[in-house]
Amino acid sequence: MIDGEGQPEVTAFFIHGRLHKQLPRVKAAFHTHMPNATVLCLIEGPPLLWLGQTALKFYGRTAVDEHYNGLALDESEGDHIARAMGDADVLFLKNHGVMVAAASIAEAWDNLYFLERAAEVQLRAMSRDEQQSPAQPVLHEIAQRSYEQIQIRAADAESAQCNLKSVKSGMRQLRERGIAFDA
Numbered sequence: 001m002i003d004g005e006g007q008p009e010v011t012a013f014f015i016h017g018r019l020h021k022q023l024p025r026v027k028a029a030f031h032t033h034m035p036n037a038t039v040l041c042l043i044e045g046p047p048l049l050w051l052g053q054t055a056l057k058f059y060g061r062t063a064v065d066e067h068y069n070g071l072a073l074d075e076s077e078g079d080h081i082a083r084a085m086g087d088a089d090v091l092f093l094k095n096h097g098v099m100v101a102a103a104s105i106a107e108a109w110d111n112l113y114f115l116e117r118a119a120e121v122q123l124r125a126m127s128r129d130e131q132q133s134p135a136q137p138v139l140h141e142i143a144q145r146s147y148e149q150i151q152i153r154a155a156d157a158e159s160a161q162c163n164l165k166s167v168k169s170g171m172r173q174l175r176e177r178g179i180a181f182d183a
C-alpha cells in the first residue's frame with residue numbers, strides 16, 4: 001500500500017503485490033467473484049465463448065488458470081497467477097473468480113463491467129432448452145476484426161474514463177437523494 005489508511009486484506013496483498021511486481025504493465029488489477037463471470041469459471045471447457053459482440057471486446061485478451069490452489073497465504077500464489085495471466089487482460093481462475101488487469105483503474109473497471117455483461121448473455125444463451133443450441137462461435141477472422149473495430153471505435157482508455165466518470169456521478173446523485181446502494 002502506498003497511500004491511504006488501514007491494512008490490505010492478506011490474501012489480496014499476496015496476489016496483487018506479486019502481480020504488480022511480476023507484470024509492471026499492470027497498473028490496476030481487480031479481482032472479483034461477480035456472479036456471471038464466476039459461473040464461467042465453474043463450468044468445464046473454455047469460459048468465454050465468442051458468441052456475441054460484447055464478448056469480442058475480449059477476443060485474444062483472456063487466459064485461464066486451470067489450477068485452483070485454495071486461499072493465497074503466501075507469495076507463491078501471486079506468482080502463479082501472474083504467470084497464468086501473462087499478456088492477457090482477463091484471467092479466469094477456475095473454481096474461483098476472475099482477475100482483470102489494465103493500465104488504469106478506469107480501464108480495469110470497464111473490463112469488469114463488460115466482462116460481466118458478456119458472461120451474463122452467454123449464460124442465458126447456454127441455458128436455453130436442448131432444442132435451441134447457442135449460435136455458432138464467430139469465426140476467427142471476423143472475431144479478430146470485430147475486436148479491432150471495438151478498440152478503434154471505443155478509443156478504449158478514453159471511453160473507459162468517461163464510463164467510470166458517469167457511474168461515479170450517478171452514485172453521487174443517488175447519495176445526494178439519500179438513496180441507499182452498495183458501493
Ligand SMILES: [Zn+2]
Binds near residue numbers: 032033096
Ligand atoms: Zn477470490
